[in-house]
Every structure is written in C-alpha cells, then in structure tokens.
Amino acid sequence: xxxxxxxxxxxxxxxxxxxxxxxxxxxxxxNTADIALRAGTAHGTLFLHFGTKEQLLFECIEExxxxxxxxxxxxxxxxxxxxxxxxxYLHHIGNELEFETMIAREMPLLPVSLxxxxxxxxxxxxxxxxxVLEWEMENGTIRHVDPAMALNFWFGTLNYxxxxxxxFAGDGNIIETSGNQLISxxxxxxxx
Amino acid sequence: xxxxxxxxxxxxxxxxxxxxxxxxxxxxxxNTADIALRAGTAHGTLFLHFGTKEQLLFECIEExxxxxxxxxxxxxxxxxxxxxxxxxYLHHIGNELEFETMIAREMPLLPVSLxxxxxxxxxxxxxxxxxVLEWEMENGTIRHVDPAMALNFWFGTLNYxxxxxxxFAGDGNIIETSGNQLISxxxxxxxx
Amino acid sequence: xxxxxxxxxxxxxxxxxxxxxxxxxxxxxxNTADIALRAGTAHGTLFLHFGTKEQLLFECIEExxxxxxxxxxxxxxxxxxxxxxxxxYLHHIGNELEFETMIAREMPLLPVSLxxxxxxxxxxxxxxxxxVLEWEMENGTIRHVDPAMALNFWFGTLNYxxxxxxxFAGDGNIIETSGNQLISxxxxxxxx
Amino acid sequence: xxxxxxxxxxxxxxxxxxxxxxxxxxxxxxNTADIALRAGTAHGTLFLHFGTKEQLLFECIEExxxxxxxxxxxxxxxxxxxxxxxxxYLHHIGNELEFETMIAREMPLLPVSLxxxxxxxxxxxxxxxxxVLEWEMENGTIRHVDPAMALNFWFGTLNYxxxxxxxFAGDGNIIETSGNQLISxxxxxxxx
DNA sequence: AATGAATGAGGCTTCATTCAT
DNA sequence: TATGAATGAAGCCTCATTCAT
Numbered sequence: 030x031x032x033x034x035x036x037x038x039x040x041x042x043x044x045x046x047x048x049x050x051x052x053x054x055x056x057x058x059x060n061t062a063d064i065a066l067r068a069g070t071a072h073g074t075l076f077l078h079f080g081t082k083e084q085l086l087f088e089c090i091e092e093x094x095x096x097x098x099x100x101x102x103x104x105x106x107x108x109x110x111x112x113x114x115x116x117x118y119l120h121h122i123g124n125e126l127e128f129e130t131m132i133a134r135e136m137p138l139l140p141v142s143l144x145x146x147x148x149x150x151x152x153x154x155x156x157x158x159x160x161v162l163e164w165e166m167e168n169g170t171i172r173h174v175d176p177a178m179a180l181n182f183w184f185g186t187l188n189y190x191x192x193x194x195x196x197f198a199g200d201g202n203i204i205e206t207s208g209n210q211l212i213s214x215x216x217x218x219x220x221x
Numbered sequence: 222x223x224x225x226x227x228x229x230x231x232x233x234x235x236x237x238x239x240x241x242x243x244x245x246x247x248x249x250x251x252n253t254a255d256i257a258l259r260a261g262t263a264h265g266t267l268f269l270h271f272g273t274k275e276q277l278l279f280e281c282i283e284e285x286x287x288x289x290x291x292x293x294x295x296x297x298x299x300x301x302x303x304x305x306x307x308x309x310y311l312h313h314i315g316n317e318l319e320f321e322t323m324i325a326r327e328m329p330l331l332p333v334s335l336x337x338x339x340x341x342x343x344x345x346x347x348x349x350x351x352x353v354l355e356w357e358m359e360n361g362t363i364r365h366v367d368p369a370m371a372l373n374f375w376f377g378t379l380n381y382x383x384x385x386x387x388x389f390a391g392d393g394n395i396i397e398t399s400g401n402q403l404i405s406x407x408x409x410x411x412x413x
Numbered sequence: 414x415x416x417x418x419x420x421x422x423x424x425x426x427x428x429x430x431x432x433x434x435x436x437x438x439x440x441x442x443x444n445t446a447d448i449a450l451r452a453g454t455a456h457g458t459l460f461l462h463f464g465t466k467e468q469l470l471f472e473c474i475e476e477x478x479x480x481x482x483x484x485x486x487x488x489x490x491x492x493x494x495x496x497x498x499x500x501x502y503l504h505h506i507g508n509e510l511e512f513e514t515m516i517a518r519e520m521p522l523l524p525v526s527l528x529x530x531x532x533x534x535x536x537x538x539x540x541x542x543x544x545v546l547e548w549e550m551e552n553g554t555i556r557h558v559d560p561a562m563a564l565n566f567w568f569g570t571l572n573y574x575x576x577x578x579x580x581f582a583g584d585g586n587i588i589e590t591s592g593n594q595l596i597s598x599x600x601x602x603x604x605x
Numbered sequence: 606x607x608x609x610x611x612x613x614x615x616x617x618x619x620x621x622x623x624x625x626x627x628x629x630x631x632x633x634x635x636n637t638a639d640i641a642l643r644a645g646t647a648h649g650t651l652f653l654h655f656g657t658k659e660q661l662l663f664e665c666i667e668e669x670x671x672x673x674x675x676x677x678x679x680x681x682x683x684x685x686x687x688x689x690x691x692x693x694y695l696h697h698i699g700n701e702l703e704f705e706t707m708i709a710r711e712m713p714l715l716p717v718s719l720x721x722x723x724x725x726x727x728x729x730x731x732x733x734x735x736x737v738l739e740w741e742m743e744n745g746t747i748r749h750v751d752p753a754m755a756l757n758f759w760f761g762t763l764n765y766x767x768x769x770x771x772x773f774a775g776d777g778n779i780i781e782t783s784g785n786q787l788i789s790x791x792x793x794x795x796x797x
Numbered sequence: 798a799a800t801g802a803a804t805g806a807g808g809c810t811t812c813a814t815t816c817a818t
Numbered sequence: 819t820a821t822g823a824a825t826g827a828a829g830c831c832t833c834a835t836t837c838a839t
Contacts, residue, residue, distance in 0.1 A: 036798065057249065057330065060833060071800040076835065137326040137384040138247065144388055178406040185381030186374045192329040192384075196336055214370040218410035224818065228823060252808060263825045268810060270823095420819065441633065441714065444812060455821040460814065521710040521768040522631065528772055562790040566762045573761030576713040576768075580720055598754040602794040608839065612802060636829060647804045652831060654802095 040078050042068040047089050052127035056086050056135045087143055093128060094150040097121055105157045111171065111219070114161050115183075115212045118154075122187070123204035133191035155180055171219040183215055232270050234260040239281050244319035248278050248327045279335055285320055286342040289313055297349045303363065303411070306353050307375075307404045310346075314379070315396035325383035347372055363411040375407055424462050426452040431473050436511035440470050440519045471527055477512060478534040481505055489541045495555065495603070498545050499567075499596045502538075506571070507588035517575035539564055555603040567599055616654050618644040623665050628703035632662050632711045663719055669704055670726040673697055681733045687747065687795070690737050691759075691788045694730075698763070699780035709767035731756060747795040759791055 046067035050059040061082050065072040079085035101121050108114035122129050136144055162176040190211070194203045238259035242251040253274050257264040271277040293313050300306035314321050328336055354368040382403070386395045430451035434443040445466050449456040463469040485505050492498035506513050520528055546560040574595070578587045622643035626635040637658050641648040655661035677697050684690035698705050712720055738752040766787070770779045 032798075039799085055330065061835085062833075065801095072834095073801060073836080074799055077799070082834065134329040138249065138330070141387045144385065148388055174409065175402075175406065178402060181381070182374055182378045182406065182410070185378035187377075188381050188384075189373070189377030192380075193336070195329075195333045196340060210367075210370060214367065214374065217366065218374070224822075227818090231823075253810085254808080264809095265811080265826060266824055269825095272810095274809070416819075423820085439714065445814085446812075449822095456813095457815080457822060458820055461820070466813065518713040521771075522633065522714070525771045528769065532772055558793065559786075559790065562786060565765070566758055566790065566794070569762035569765030570758045571761075572765050572768075573757070576764075577720070579713075579717045580724060594751075594754060598751065598758065601750065602758070608801075611839095615802075637831085638829080648830095649805060649832080650803055653804095656831095658830070 039068075039070055039074060043070060043075055043078060043085070044089055044092065047085050048093065048128070051086065051089060051131055055131055057138070061085075083140070083143065086139075087146060090132065090147060091150060093125070094147065097125060098150060098153050101154055102157055105161075108161065111161050111165050112212065112216055114158065115215065118158075119187075119204050119208045119212065122191075123202065123208070126191075126202060126204060130191045130194055133188045155184075158183070165219075169221075172221050174219065179219065182218075186215075187211065231260075231262055231266065235262060235267055235270055235277070236281055236284065239277050240285070240320070243278065243281060243323055247323055249330065253277075275332070275335065278331075279338060282324065282339060283342060285317065286339065289317060290342060290345050293346055294349055297353075300353065303353050303357050304404065304408055306350065307407065310350075311379075311396050311400045311404065314383075315394060315400070318383075318394060318396060322383045322386055325380045347376075350375070357411075361413075364413050366411065371411065374410075378407075379403065423452075423454055423458060427454060427459050427462055427469070428473055428476065431469050432477065432512070435470065435473060435515055439515055441522070445469075467524070467527065470523075471530060474516065474531060475534060477509070478531065481509060482534060482537050485538055486541055489545075492545065495545050495549050496596065496600055498542065499599065502542075503571075503588050503592045503596065506575075507586065507592070510575075510586060510588060514575045514578055517572045539568075542567070549603075553605075556605050558603065563603065566602075570599075571595065615644075615646055615650065619646060619651055619654055619661070620665055620668065623661050624669070624704070627662065627665060627707055631707055633714065637661075659716070659719065662715075663722060666708065666723060667726060669701065670723065673701060674726060674729050677730055678733055681737075684737065687737050687741050688788065688792055690734065691791065694734075695763075695780050695784045695788065698767075699778065699784070702767075702778060702780060706767045706770055709764045731760075734759070741795075745797075748797050750795065755795065758794075762791075763787065 043064065047064045050064050050067065053059070061075055062072050064085070065075045068075070075085065079088060101118060104117045104121070105114055108117055132147070136147060139147075158180055159176055162171070162179060165171045166173055166176070190197055190203050190207060197203055198206045235256065239256045242256050242259065245251070253267055254264050256277070257267045260267070267277065271280060293310060296309045296313070297306055300309055324339070328339060331339075350372055351368055354363070354371060357363045358365055358368070382389055382395050382399060389395055390398045427448065431448045434448050434451065437443070445459055446456050448469070449459045452459070459469065463472060485502065488501045488505070489498055492501055516531070520531060523531075542564055543560050546555070546563060549555045550557055550560070574581055574587050574591060581587055582590045619640065623640045626640050626643065629635070637651055638648050640661070641651045644651070651661065655664060677694060680693045680697070681690055684693055708723070712723060715723075734756055735752055738747070738755060741747045742749055742752070766773055766779050766783060773779055774782045
C-alpha cells in the first residue's frame with residue numbers, strides 16, 4: 030500500500046471513530062483523545078489530519094451530509110409527490126437518527142461559519158423539496174404558499190423534534206413515534 | 222430585616238449577572254468565576270446561594286420564564302383571536318430575545334431533568350394557546366386540526382428560528398425580520 | 414432561663430451534634446456548617462463557643478472520654494480479676510463503638526498536642542488496668558511481665574481492630590465478632 | 606526506546622516526589638500541585654500518568670510494599686526462628702519508617718477498596734510469619750496458639766506504635782527506641 | 798507521516814473562619 | 819450572645835493542542 034493510501038486509511042479511521050463518538054456523546058462532550066483511541070491512532074495524528082477538533086467535526090459532517098444529501102436526492106427522483114418525498118426524507122433521517130440529532134442539538138452552538146457550511150450542503154435537499162412543492166402548487170394539489178416558509182416550518186419543526194427528542198420520545202425513536210403525524214399534519218396544512 | 226434584604230440583594234446581583242453572561246456567552250461557555258466577578262461578590266458566594274452552576278441556570282431561567290409566562294398570560298386575556306395572541310407572544314419573545322435564544326440553543330444539551338422543568342414552566346403558555354386554538358376552531362374561523370400538533374409546529378419553527386438566528390437574521394432581530402411572516406404563514410395554514 | 418443557662422444549652426447542643434457527626438462521618442470529612450445545622454444554631458455560633466473545629470473536637474472528645482473513663486473506673490471496682498476487667502472494658506467500647514472507632518482512626522492525624530490531651534484523659538483507664546495486672550502478678554495468677562508492655566499490646570491490638578474494622582468485620586460489630594477471641598488470647602498469653 | 610524511557614523517567618519523578626510528600630505531610634494533607642511541582646512536571650502530567658490522586662497513592666504504596674515484601678521474604682529465608690524473623694521485619698520497617706508510619710496513620714481513612722489492596726499485597730509477609738510460627742509450634746519452641754491471633758497482636762501493636770509514634774517516641778525512631786522491647790515481649794508471650 | 802508525552806490554563810466546588818448586624 | 823452572609827484560598831481534575839522524536 031502506498032504512502033498516500035496509508036494516509037487516507039488513517040484519515041478514514043479517525044473520521045469514522047469521530048463520527049461514532051459525536052453521535053454517542055455529542056460534539057461538545059466527547060474528547061479528541063477518545064476519538065484517536067477508538068481510531069487506533071496516536072492522539073497527535075488526529076491534529077495532523079484535521080488541525081482542530083472543530084475542523085474534524087466539519088469534515089465529518091460534510092462527508093456524511095453530502096452522502097445523505099446525495100442518497101436523498103437520488104431517492105427523491107422517484108418521489109411522485111410531496112408526501113412520498115417527505116416519507117423518503119424521514120426514512121433517511123431515521124436511518125441516521127443519532128447523527129441528525131447531534132446536528133440539531135449542537136449546530137446552534139458552533140461558529141457561524143461552520144453553521145453556514147452545513148446549511149450550504151443541505152441546500153441541495155431543500156432545493157429538491159422546493160421543486161416538489163412548486164410542482165404540486167402548479168398542479169393545484171396544494172395551496173399556493175410561500176414555499177420557503179413552508180419548508181422552514183417543515184425543517185424547523187422536525188429539528189425541534191430531533192433536538193428535544195428526549196422530551197418527546199424518551200429513549201424511543203422519534204421518527205417512528207411521530208413521523209406519520211408530522212407528515213400528515215404538514216400535508217394537511219397545505220391542502221386547499 | 223436588613224440582613225435578609227442584603228442577602229436578597231446579593232442573590233439578585235448574582236442572578237442578574239448570570240443572566241447577562243448566559244445571554245452574552247451562553248451557559249456552557251461562560252464560567253462561574255466571571256459571573257461572581259461581575260456580580261461583585263466572591264466566587265464562593267455564588268455557590269452559597271445556588272449550589273451549582275446548573276442550579277443557578279435553573280433559577281435564572283425559572284424566574285424569567287415565570288415572569289414572561291405571567292406577563293404573557295395576562296396579555297393573552299386581551300387577545301381576541303389567535304393572531305393577536307401570536308403577536309403578543311412574539312412581542313414578548315422579542316423583548317427577551319437573547320434569553321430566549323440562549324434557551325433555544327442550549328436546552329437540548331442540558332440534563333433532561335432540567336429540560337423537563339423548563340417545559341413544565343412553559344406549559345402554562347402552551348395552555349393559553351391551546352384554548353385560543355380550540356375557541357377559534359369552535360367558532361369556525363380556523364380549520365379543525367390537532368391543536369397539539371399545530372402548537373408543535375408553531376413552537377418548533379419559532380425555536381428553530383431562534384436557535385439558528387445567526388443564519389436567518391445575522392445580527393438583526395429575528396422577530397422583527399421574520400415575525401410577521403411566521404405569523405401570517407401559520408395563520409394561513411390554519412385557514413379553511 | 415438565665416443567660417448563662419441559655420448559653421450552656423446552646424453549647425451542649427453543638428457538642429452533641431458534633432459528636433454525632435464525628436461518629437457518622439469522621440472528623441476530617443464532616444464540616445462545621447452541618448454540625449451547626451444539626452444543632453439548630455447559626456454556623457457562627459459554633460465558633461463563638463469553640464473557636465476552631467479542632468477545639469470543638471477536643472472538647473467533644475474530652476467530655477466523652479472523661480465520662481467513659483469514669484464509668485469504666487467505677488465499673489472496674491467490681492472487677493475481681495483481669496478477665497472481668499477486660500470484659501467490662503470491651504463492653505464499654507462496644508457501647509461507644511462509633512466514637513471509639515473514630516478516635517482510633519483519626520487520632521494519629523491530629524496535632525500532637527491534641528493527641529497528648531487524649532492520652533492524658535485515658536491514662537486513668539490505663540492505671541486501673543495496671544493495678545489489676547500487678548495484683549494478678551502478685552497473686553501468681555499470671556506471669557511476671559512488664560505491665561506497660563502488656564497494656565500496649567492490649568490497647569494496640571484493640572486499636573488496630575477498631576481502626577481497621579472495615580477489613581475485619583465489614584459492617585458488623587467488631588467487639589461482638591472478635592471481642593472474646595481478643596480477651597482469651599490476651600489472657601492466655603499471660604498465663605504461666 | 607528513548608520515548609518510553611523518558612516517560613518512565615517522568616513517571617518515576619512523580620512517583621518519588623509523591624512518595625516524599627506523602628511521607629512528609631501525609632496523603633490527605635499534601636496536594637497534587639505540589640507533587641507535580643517537586644517532580645518538575647506540569648500539574649496535568651501527574652493525572653496523565655496516574656489518573657487520580659488516590660491512584661497515585663496506590664501505585665506509590667504498591668511499588669514500595671511489593672519491594673519491601675520481596676526483600677523481606679528474601680531475608681526471611683535466612684531466618685532460623687521467629688525472633689530473627691521479627692528482627693528482620695523491624696529492620697525493614699525501620700528503613701522505611703516514614704512510609705510505614707504514613708500507611709499506619711492514613712490507611713483507615715482510605716476507601717475500603719484501597720485498604721483491601723494494601724492488605725492483599727501485605728498478605729505475603731503475613732504468610733511468611735505464619736509459617737515460622739507453625740514451624741516453631743511444631744518444634745515445641747513456642748506454645749500452641751492461634752497463629753492468626755498471634756499475628757494480629759504483633760501487627761496490631763506495631764501498627765499502634767507506628768501510628769502514634771509521636772506519642773511514643775517524639776521525633777525519635779520508634780523502632781530503635783522500642784523495637785527490642787516489642788520483640789522480646791512478643792516472644793516471651795509465646796514461650797511455654 | 799506518525800507518535801504520544803507533556804503542557805498549563807481553565808473549570809467547578811468546598812469549607813473553616815470572620816464580622817457586621 | 820447569637821446570627822448567617824460573605825469570604826477566598828485551596829483542591830482535584832480535564833483537555834485541545836504542541837513538539838521533540
């Protein structure tokens with residue numbers, strides 16, 4: 030294996046152990062030494078690859094978000110309408126529940142620059158939704174509303190549920206518990 | 222009596238300097254020594270009055286929330302309809318913007334027990350909204366919806382705006398910037 | 414009730430709550446605020462009466478030791494021989510087990526001056542033993558030994574059992590568990 | 606290899622400065638910052654190597670006890686009888702007088718789990734004594750006694766002397782002052 | 798490129814004692 | 819005489835980051 034490959038492998042190990050610990054304990058509460066430990070590398074190596082803990086978080090998030098984003102966009106092509114799109118979206122959130130929960134909880138405490146980067150990555154998903162919304166509006170299947178506001182209500186409420194999951198669902202899976210309600214209420218609020 | 226007053230005064234100084242620093246820096250990032258310093262007391266005095274940093278936060282929150290809650294409930298009596306109630310609510314949030322922002326941001330990271338206490342205090346406000354919603358539904362001025370879900374969308378979205386204020390409004394006042402939009406979208410979504 | 418009586422009453426309340434807490438938690442681990450709290454007096458009052466925590470300990474010990482010492486000396490008059498005397502002694506220790514345990518554990522960490530005071534009070538008990546030992550030696554019921562050394566073995570071993578009670582008896586009562594063994598071994602070692 | 610050596614060196618510096626301070630001031634009264642200072646390392650380094658103050662104490666004790674234990678066991682092989690064994694033992698105690706004094710004084714105040722560990726390490730020494738005692742009993746050179754009790758009297762009394770050394774010997778060396786007396790009394794008490 | 802020992806500032810909390818009332 | 823609020827030094831421990839190897 031070449032030097033470059035070796036390096037990449039180390040990088041990936043750190044990234045994935047960071048991902049695990051961020052999910053398990055949250056970004057603020059987990060520490061870099063444990064991340065390196067679980068990655069099987071030296072503590073210092075982590076900083077060699079990522080410079081700071083924050084940068085590690087960003088790259089961790091970036092990768093995952095882009096991945097989720099892509100898978101979601103891909104799945105969204107099959108969505109015939111808003112409802113199936115919402116369903117697909119919640120399904121993906123449910124699959125990455127711990128990760129999405131962490132982001133919902135900790136993003137507001139991160140530096141704004143980082144928040145912006147996260148939002149930028151997510152804008153693709155928003156665009157997909159946007160399109161479906163407009164399409165349904167044109168078809169007359171939903172009311173004419175400001176699509177941006179509609180999405181803020183959707184993402185906002187979902188975020189709220191994720192961030193405060195402990196209150197809404199205890200240890201349960203908030204998507205399983207409340208996903209259908211969220212979808213049906215949201216759809217209903219857009220009906221004519 | 223003077224002794225008691227003196228103590229109460231100290232308590233209030235700590236409470237209000239904590240309140241300021243929590244708002245300025247957030248609960249997690251500010252430290253107890255600075256709070257005591259700004260309050261003009263010894264560091265130890267803070268723990269004499271509040272025991273732990275967390276308890277200080279709770280009492281800080283409790284007082285404010287109860288106050289806001291009361292003022293809001295009082296104002297809500299004059300509300301003839303949902304819209305004026307939402308307006309009153311946002312007005313109060315706007316008055317305590319930094320504080321509400323801090324809560325929106327940091328609550329998900331606090332111990333669940335503390336989260337519950339906060340929710341318990343806020344339940345009074347929710348009840349007021351609940352009543353107005355049901356009243357309007359009976360009157361036929363809004364559609365028949367699950368009022369609990371409606372409120373979750375309202376509070377959820379608002380929370381989302383507050384927590385991620387930096388993205389939505391930069392340094393501006395998110396209530397001034399987006400308050401009307403939020404209200405009108407929410408009302409609209411409830412229209413028949 | 415006169416001023417003086419009132420003062421004495423306060424003093425006694427502090428003394429007895431200190432006694433309780435010293436037994437329950439040990440001198441080093443318990444704190445003066447709790448003592449005052451349990452005594453139902455102000456924290457400052459404690460220092461008015463005793464000056465320092467250490468002085469409080471001393472007066473607390475002094476009173477009890479003198480009391481125990483007296484009762485013991487009194488009981489010792491009825492002792493016909495060494496064995497009954499040892500038995501009486503262990504009985505008294507057993508009655509004040511927590512207190513004696515605390516002294517055994519914490520005395521070596523106290524200022525030497527305080528240690529000396531404690532020893533001085535206890536010297537009366539030692540003298541009683543001394544007498545019985547010599548008497549039995551004269552009678553020929555036990556061997557001729559250095560009575561001072563014999564007593565050191567007795568008190569030393571007993572102290573060792575008390576101080577390390579957790580290891581020897583867990584939560585049980587070390588006197589009940591091992592008292593008879595101690596006596597019989599000690600007696601046996603003095604037989605001709 | 607140099608890295609490992611360097612680390613070991615630091616570890617040893619901390620260990621030995623801790624050892625010194627524990628002896629000089631006692632475990633409870635000395636503080637970790639001073640230990641690090643004397644070791645010439647940063648305060649945090651201490652916790653890197655030992656985790657907690659208590660663990661530092663344990664490792665400090667463990668090392669010494671095992672060392673003393675080994676040297677003692679080794680020397681015990683040459684002991685032809687109980688007396689020479691006691692002499693060897695006291696000699697070793699005398700060499701580590703401050704350390705043994707600290708243990709005698711502070712062990713009863715340590716967490717029971719730690720006490721047990723200490724006892725476990727010491728059990729080897731006790732076993733050596735046990736053997737000699739039984740051997741002498743078989744040979745008829747000493748009386749038939751419960752060897753466990755005999756050892757408790759020996760170790761108990763010795764502990765008592767060590768813990769309360771200040772009273773028995775002032776600043777002098779208690780082993781030099783009283784060692785012979787202890788041995789001869791103990792031996793005598795086992796004679797037929 | 799990787800290591801991992803070392804750093805040291807920073808954080809929360811405790812508590813015997815004082816002193817103004 | 820009694821109060822009890824206030825003090826502030828002291829204590830243990832954490833952790834992102836650096837740098838010599």
